[in-house]
Amino acid sequence: MKFDTIIIGGGLSGLISGIQLSKQGQRCVIISSGQSALHFSSGSFDLLNALPDGKSVNKPLEAIGELIEQAPAHPYAKLGTSKFAQLTEEAETFLQDTGIPTKGKAEQNHYRITPMGTLKPTWLTLEDHLQGENANRIQWKKVGIFNVTGFLDFYTQFIVDELAKIGTTCTTHLINFPALERLRKNPTEMRSVNIARVFDNQDNLNELVRQIKAERGDCEIIALPAIVGLSRKDALAYLQKEIGKPVYLLPTLPPSVPGIQVQQQLRARFQEAGGVFMLGDIVLRAEKEGDRISRVYTNNHGDIPFTGKNVILATGSYFSQGLIADPERVYEPIFNLDVTYSRNREQWYSRDAFEAQPYQTFGVKTDKDFRGVQNGKPIENLYVSGAILEGFNAIKEGCGAGVSILSALYVADRISSKQEML
Ligand SMILES: Cc1cc2nc3c(=O)[nH]c(=O)nc-3n(C[C@H](O)[C@H](O)[C@H](O)COP(=O)(O)OP(=O)(O)OC[C@H]3O[C@@H](n4cnc5c(N)ncnc54)[C@H](O)[C@@H]3O)c2cc1C
Structure with a gap:
């Protein structure tokens, strides 16, 4: 099965790059094993609520410079200050145009109401919340x-x-x-x-x-x-x-009706743009030719390979099994990409449950273009986006959806500008 871009993972990140690329006329497939984090969503998308040192953030666009200094491996640091600002604006318009109306702006966080009734800062909240x-x-x-x-x-x-x-x-x-x-x-x-x-x-x-x-x-x-x-x-x-x-x-406790509705809306928009969505299939392995991924194999399609000029890995973190932790290591199961994690298991977590947990920042290493790295070398046509990325703590920094959305838009842009140059 031949496509321009094969996207592995149909959560927020995979769907956004799929929509962007399909709208530009690319033939895309999203292969997704199951539910995504959206099914548990609060109804709000966080961009940046705190710096890694714990200092709270009210104005994400102003705080980004300090974040980059504190966390050079953060996905936002790879984007840099001006791209970060440009992509937040693009994301706000994208959601609006995709039929997901939200309130909020990257200039200033507003407050969402949690299921416990407390108020928490966030970037965008579904308009009806x-x-x-x-x-x-x-x-x-x-x-x-x-x-x-x-x-x-x-x-x-x-x-x-x-x-x-x-x-x-x-x-x-x-x-x-x-x-x-x-x-x-x-x-x-x-x-x-x-x-x-x-x-x-x-x-x-x-x-x-x-x-x-x-x-x-x-x-x-x-x-x-x-x-x-x-x-x-x-x-x-x-x-x-x-x-x-x-x-x-x-918001209620999960499952999240608004989150499922966002997922359905994104999927519908992807399919309207000509994308093929394969739900319930699992990508098991891939083959390489030189420094490129040449074939991708799934559970349901057995020996029949998926081929594409580019591949996007958007399989999420531990929750969606994009990352697997066993007693010895943390690994990425499809391509065996390089993963940042501590060899000393004692350093994976803090015993204080309210402290930032180091394992949250473990993730797949990429180059500055978000291409996956294997044995220290980037794979030419394999891009990585979303919760699987290294270098950020979605819970402590309040940046989960922001990383998934911005990296998806960025990766889609990298792929389409590469096509234009061919
Ligand atoms: C429970 C939970 C709730 C969250 N709520 C919020 C929130 O309210 N606001 C916020 O800002 N952030 C939230 N986050 C942070 C969250 O990570 C991002 O908001 C974002 O939705 C993650 O999207 P993603 O596409 O990167 O990954 P995911 O949503 O995890 O999607 C990954 C997809 O890849 C698929 N997949 C995995 N492996 C394979 C494979 N081998 N083959 C095929 N498919 C595969 C999975 O089935 C899944 O559909 C939450 C995170 C979690 C875990």
């Missing part, structure tokens, strides 16, 4: 929170308590009706995605409107856990129109 103006304030003073009876992945009281600390009063309301009762018979079925499927049905959405209208009182806005809009993107707009008040979503 409730946000904070700063660390101590949301725009609204009276919020009506509506939850579904028996839904345990949403802690209403924590949110009420935390918002009260910053001067917002909440009333809480429970919703129930026969379609939800049926789910409730088996408590394990009461998960966000299953509830969202109930609200994809128009009659059920109408019943939700009826119950909210009956109880909405004098609150300024309605807040719901993110359990609507799985398959219908207009669900929230419909609720707002029918209820006559602004309606916002609050």
Whole structure:
């Protein structure tokens, strides 16, 4: 099977480079073994919330110089200051154009509300999510929170308590009706995605409107856990129109309905642009000719190879098995690329769970063009993007989605400019 670019991994990073390259007329395939980190997403994309030394960051564009000094192997350091700024702008437009409207700008972090009700800095938040103006304030003073009876992945009281600390009063309301009762018979079925499927049905959405209208009182806005809009993107707009008040979503514990919706939207856009998405297949190995990857083999296609002028490795970190840790080493399982990690296992983690964990920064080494390195030498046509990269700590630095998005855009740009030169 012949393609211009073979992309391994269909998460945020692989999908973004796939869309960029397909839109330019390249024939691309994304081979993806399964779910991605988006299925667990908060509904916000982080760019840079803190420097490696722990200093918090409010203005990522201004802090990037200091980050590069502190962490020269960081993916943002490879981009450099001006490319970093250019790509953040490109990313904001890209999401908008792809049908994923967000609020926020790279110039200044804003605040998202966590499932525990606290406020955390971030870069972009899905437009329909409730946000904070700063660390101590949301725009609204009276919020009506509506939850579904028996839904345990949403802690209403924590949110009420935390918002009260910053001067917002909440009333809480429970919703129930026969379609939800049926789910409730088996408590394990009461998960966000299953509830969202109930609200994809128009009659059920109408019943939700009826119950909210009956109880909405004098609150300024309605807040719901993110359990609507799985398959219908207009669900929230419909609720707002029918209820006559602004309606916002609050994040739940995983799985994340908004994250799955982003994944579906990206995949749809990739396929509309002519890309081929193969879900449920695993890339097992590859062959090289000289310093190029010549063939890629998957579980489902056996001896039939995938060939392409370029390959992008976007298989994520430990979570998605892009990186594997065994008792002796951390390795990349498809190409056996060079991985940065400490040989001394004691240095993989800190015993203080709240400290930055060194293993988080382990990842695949690349050259300045994000080409994977094998035995110290870059592979000519193998690019690496996303969570698998070395040199950053997505949790402590709050930069996970930023690294995945910016490196994807950069890699797509490298591949297309190389094609133009041929
Ligand atoms: C649980 C979790 C939640 C997160 N939430 C947030 C958040 O809310 N905000 C934020 O800014 N950042 C978050 N992050 C950071 C996150 O890493 C990035 O935001 C980003 O989504 C990662 O995207 P990715 O495409 O690089 O990797 P992934 O999303 O991990 O995708 C990798 C894909 O590669 C596939 N794959 C792996 N190996 C193979 C193979 N051999 N063959 C074929 N396919 C393969 C996997 O199935 C998966 O689909 C989160 C990370 C995790 C782990």
